Amino acid sequence: MDNNNKYIFDIETISKKESEANKELRRKKHRQGRVIAWVVLVAGILLLGTALFFGGRALVKGIIGRGGKTVASVDGPDDGGGENSVIDELIGGEDEVVVTPPEPVEVGPSEEGLFEEALRNYIHTMTPEEQVLGLFIVSPEQITGVSAAIKAGDGTKKALEEYPVGGIIYSDKNMIDPDQFKTMIEGTKGYSKYPLFIAVDETLGKSVFPAKMKVAATQSASEIAAGGDASVARAEESKIAGYLSEFGINLNLGVDADVYPAPSGEDDAVPAVSFGTDANVVAEMVTQCIGALNEQGISAGVKFFPGQGYASADTSEAIAQNERTREEMEACELLPFISAADAGASAFVVSHESVPGLAGEAVYASQSKEVMTNLIRVELEMDGIIIITDDLSKTAVSAYYESGEYCVAALKAGADMLLKPEDFKAAYAEVLNAVNTGVIAKERVEDSLVRIYKVKFKGMTFDELNSLTAEKIVQP
Known part of the structure; x- marks a missing residue:
């Protein structure tokens, strides 16, 4: 074959170049997928942590209210829509429940x-x-x-x-x-x-x-x-x-x-x-x-x-x-x-x-x-x-x-x-x-x-x- 003919292609060489290009493209897509997955995972963790934080705060306040003798649920929302507002939303804005401790029972002589x-x-x-x-x-x-x-x-x-x-x-x-x-x-x-x-x-x-x-x-x-x-x-x-x-x-x-x-x-x-x-x-x-x-x-x-x-x-x-x-x-x-x-x-x-x-x-x-x-x-x-x-x-x-x-x-x-x-x-x-x-x-x-x-x-x-x-x- 005449090597000076510019229209004649080396099929093997072209195939190799095309294969390398495809591999590089796949690698880029794979890296992008991993980045996206990590972003989603981190975002999910942050959201879960936030929910647990505020939920825990509400639970602790409820327990303290019971043990401390009065309030079984948290306070109502404040004017600033701050922490208590978020907690109220989480627990459904229930009314305050007051628990009255039982009167001590006097034990008489046997x-x-x-x-x-x-x-x-x-x-x-x-x-x-x-x-x-x-x-x-x-x-x-x-x-x-x-x-x-x-x-x-x-x-x-x-x-x-x-x-x-x-x-x-x-x-x-x-x-x-x-x-x-x-x-x-x-x-x-x-x-x-x-x-x-x-x-x-x-x-x-x-x-x-x-x-x-x-x-x-x-x-x-x-x-x-x-x-x-x-x-x-x-x-x-x-x-x-x-x-x-x-x-x-x-x-x-x-x-x-x-x-x-x-x-x-x-x-x-x-x-x-x-x-x-x-x-x-x-x-x-x-x-x-x-x-x-x-x-x-x-x-x-x-x-x-x-x-x-x-x-x-x-x-x-x-x-x-x-x-x-x-x-x-x-x-x-x-x-x-x-x-x-x-x-x-x-x-x-x-x-x-x-x-x-x-x-x-x-x-x-x-x-x-x-x-x-x-x-x-x-x-x-x-x-x-x-x-x-x-x-x-x-x-x-x-x-x-x-x-x-x-x-x-x-x-x-x-x-x-x-x-x-x-x-x-x-x-x-x-x-x-x-x-x-x-x-x-x-x-x-x-x-x-x-x-x-x-x-x-x-x-x-x-x-x-x-x-x-x-x-x-x-x-x-």
């Missing part, structure tokens, strides 16, 4: 609080002497001076007028036949200015009632435990509750919660009055006994706190030592008493055994502040339980202490009631003197009486109690 206040008013109608006497549970012989009281006649009437004690505890020597005993109790109640605890120490399988009283026989605690059925304990205790109720008795101090060690030999055995060596079994059985008593209106006293199954001797005969540690007793002996309180026991009968592991010193539980106040009241939180000393005529006390001396020490340590001091009248005089001289605080006596009368007046309303108090004020 029914329990009212009842306790009424109780204290009732107690305040008593003389100091009557208040102190209300802390004693004694035998009928101790106030009448007779060797064996078998009726409530003029002697009982005069004795109760002079010594209006908190309770009377009866034994077999007061029982001739069912009618005689029931009449005696009715008369005693009628002569008393204040409600009495009418008590016995009636334990399963070990009755204080002689055969001539014809009460129902019961299985012993050990027999019941051997059978392993706690419902039997309830059924047997229900028998006791039944005949106690018929006679007019309202307090049984015979529920035994002691846990004993396993027998060490053929000559060693768990006493028949105990539910055994397993604290959990004892706790379950005791719970059933308390339920049975409470069902028939009998208050339950549980013995012998903090548990004397491991004591070295019987306190009726000698001084008893218990060398168990606090940890051991917390894991064993105390468990049935905790269950008893939960089940509705009214009182604990506190032992005369020496318990250094709990008391921190060689002192009887029945005169230990560590046991009766710090352990029962504070650690176990049992403020409502009535703390009754064990029988103060037992050898462990009567052979080594003066009655008055021991009673004062027991009350100072936290006891609420004093059971059968050997010399009741001397003990009363000593305690009264201690209260009058400030050795025992009057408030301390009142607190004990509140616990006592909460049990005695169980089921009574505070209105009924107020009426009773008013009657006493009018006719002291």
Whole structure:
């Protein structure tokens, strides 16, 4: 081909040039598209940010209005059409809503609080002497001076007028036949200015009632435990509750919660009055006994706190030592008493055994502040339980202490009631003197009486109690 012919084109060269031009054009369009996309994106972000800003302002103002107690929406538009105008447009220009906070509700005293206040008013109608006497549970012989009281006649009437004690505890020597005993109790109640605890120490399988009283026989605690059925304990205790109720008795101090060690030999055995060596079994059985008593209106006293199954001797005969540690007793002996309180026991009968592991010193539980106040009241939180000393005529006390001396020490340590001091009248005089001289605080006596009368007046309303108090004020 002639290369000098100017009309002849190189097709390949032209195609290459055209391709390069097209590529450049596409690149320009692509760059323009990206620029436009970025502009749109930025504009959208700016618009969204503006909307969120003003919307957030409106929301915050609404929340502040609610929390600050008045305005739930923002203010109306201002004259300048400024910020508030924009916000009003955003929320639709709603009217202002004022939220009025609710008036505070006054909570009045609880029914329990009212009842306790009424109780204290009732107690305040008593003389100091009557208040102190209300802390004693004694035998009928101790106030009448007779060797064996078998009726409530003029002697009982005069004795109760002079010594209006908190309770009377009866034994077999007061029982001739069912009618005689029931009449005696009715008369005693009628002569008393204040409600009495009418008590016995009636334990399963070990009755204080002689055969001539014809009460129902019961299985012993050990027999019941051997059978392993706690419902039997309830059924047997229900028998006791039944005949106690018929006679007019309202307090049984015979529920035994002691846990004993396993027998060490053929000559060693768990006493028949105990539910055994397993604290959990004892706790379950005791719970059933308390339920049975409470069902028939009998208050339950549980013995012998903090548990004397491991004591070295019987306190009726000698001084008893218990060398168990606090940890051991917390894991064993105390468990049935905790269950008893939960089940509705009214009182604990506190032992005369020496318990250094709990008391921190060689002192009887029945005169230990560590046991009766710090352990029962504070650690176990049992403020409502009535703390009754064990029988103060037992050898462990009567052979080594003066009655008055021991009673004062027991009350100072936290006891609420004093059971059968050997010399009741001397003990009363000593305690009264201690209260009058400030050795025992009057408030301390009142607190004990509140616990006592909460049990005695169980089921009574505070209105009924107020009426009773008013009657006493009018006719002291």
